[in-house]
Amino acid sequence: MKRILVIGAGGQIGTELVPHLQKVYGHDNVIGADLKDEAVAKIGSYARAIKLDALDFNAFGQAVKDNNIDAIFNLVALLSATGEKNPELAWKINMGALVNSLTLAKEFKAAVFTPSSIGAFGVSTPHDKTPQDTVMRPDTIYGVCKVTGELLSDYYYHRFGVDARSVRFPGIISNGCLPGGGTTDYAVEVFYEILKTGHYTCPIPEDSYMDMLYMPDALNAVVQLMEADPSKLKHRNSFNITCMSFCPRELFAKIKERIPSATFDYNVDPVKAAIADSWPNMMDDSCAREEWGWNPQWHIDAMVDDMLKAIGAKLGK
Numbered sequence: 001m002k003r004i005l006v007i008g009a010g011g012q013i014g015t016e017l018v019p020h021l022q023k024v025y026g027h028d029n030v031i032g033a034d035l036k037d038e039a040v041a042k043i044g045s046y047a048r049a050i051k052l053d054a055l056d057f058n059a060f061g062q063a064v065k066d067n068n069i070d071a072i073f074n075l076v077a078l079l080s081a082t083g084e085k086n087p088e089l090a091w092k093i094n095m096g097a098l099v100n101s102l103t104l105a106k107e108f109k110a111a112v113f114t115p116s117s118i119g120a121f122g123v124s125t126p127h128d129k130t131p132q133d134t135v136m137r138p139d140t141i142y143g144v145c146k147v148t149g150e151l152l153s154d155y156y157y158h159r160f161g162v163d164a165r166s167v168r169f170p171g172i173i174s175n176g177c178l179p180g181g182g183t184t185d186y187a188v189e190v191f192y193e194i195l196k197t198g199h200y201t202c203p204i205p206e207d208s209y210m211d212m213l214y215m216p217d218a219l220n221a222v223v224q225l226m227e228a229d230p231s232k233l234k235h236r237n238s239f240n241i242t243c244m245s246f247c248p249r250e251l252f253a254k255i256k257e258r259i260p261s262a263t264f265d266y267n268v269d270p271v272k273a274a275i276a277d278s279w280p281n282m283m284d285d286s287c288a289r290e291e292w293g294w295n296p297q298w299h300i301d302a303m304v305d306d307m308l309k310a311i312g313a314k315l316g317k
C-alpha cells in the first residue's frame with residue numbers, strides 16, 4: 001500500500017481528500033499535514049495529523065523520511081483573489097511548497113500530485129473549448145505560479161523521472177470546508193447565504209461563465225489520475241478537467257427553482273470580475289478522458305440538490 005502525505009490538508013480540498021484517500025489506501029496510510037494548529041487538531045480527529053510548514057525544507061524532508069512516504073499531495077496554495085492582495089507572498093508560498101515537494105520527491109523517489117487550475121489561463125487564451133495545449137499567459141500571480149508549477153513538474157519528470165501528475169481544477173463546489181480567497185468561491189458561498197438569510201449578493205458579474213466541478217468528481221479525478229497507467233499518459237502537468245460551466249445567473253435560477261423565496265443581487269468586485277473574465281468559459285477535457293478515463297458524474301441539477309441537502313442539514317434547516 002502507498003504511504004501518502006497530504007500537505008495543506010486543512011483546506012477546502014484537503015479536508016475531503018484525506019478521508020477519501022483513507023478509504024482507497026487504508027486509514028493509517030494517509031497523513032494530513034497543515035501549518036495551522038486548529039487545522040491539525042481537526043485533521044487529527046479522523047487521520048494521522050502533523051503540524052508542518054511546507055516551506056521548511058528540513059522539517060518537510062524529515063516527515064517524508066520518518067513516514068516512508070511514497071506520494072506527496074501538495075495542496076498548499078494562496079488562491080487567486082488573495083494572491084492579488086500580496087503577490088510576493090503568493091509566489092513564496094505557492095512555489096515554495098511545490099519546489100520542496102519536487103525536490104523531496106526526487107530524493108525519496110515519491111510521486112507528486114499538485115493541482116493546477118483554470119487560473120493557469122489568461123485573457124489571450126481561447127475561452128471556449130479551451131484546448132489542452134494552448135496559450136498560457138495568466139494575468140494573476142496565482143496563475144503565474146500554476147503555469148510555473150506545471151512547467152517545473154514536467155521538468156522534474158523528464159529530467160529526474162519524478163512521477164509528477166496534475167489536473168487543472170475548475171472552481172470546486174463542496175459542502176465540507178469553505179474555500180477562501182478564490183474567484184469561484186461565490187458558487188459555494190451562495191448556498192450558505194441563501195439557506196441562512198434567503199439572500200445573496202454576488203461579487204461576480206451575472207453573465208461570467210467559469211468551469212465548475214463538484215467535490216466527489218474532484219476526489220475521483222485525483223485518485224484516477226494518480227493510479228493511471230503511466231504508459232497511457234501523453235500529458236502529465238497538467239490535464240484540463242471539467243464537468244459544468246455556468247454563470248451566476250444560471251446557478252441562481254437553479255437555486256430559485258428549488259427555493260422560490262431566494263433573492264439575489266450583485267455588488268461586483270472589480271478584481272474578481274477581471275479574473276473571472278480572463279479565465280475560460282469552458283475547457284476541452286478530451287485529453288483527460290482519452291488518456292486516463294476521466295468521466296465526471298455530477299452535473300448542475302444533481303449538484304444543487306445535493307448542496308442544498310447537505311448544507312441545509314449542517315445548518316439545521
Ligand code: SER
Pocket residue numbers: 079080081116117118119142169170171172181182183184185
Ligand atoms: N478556485 C480557484 C480560485 O478561484 C481557481 O483555481 O482562485
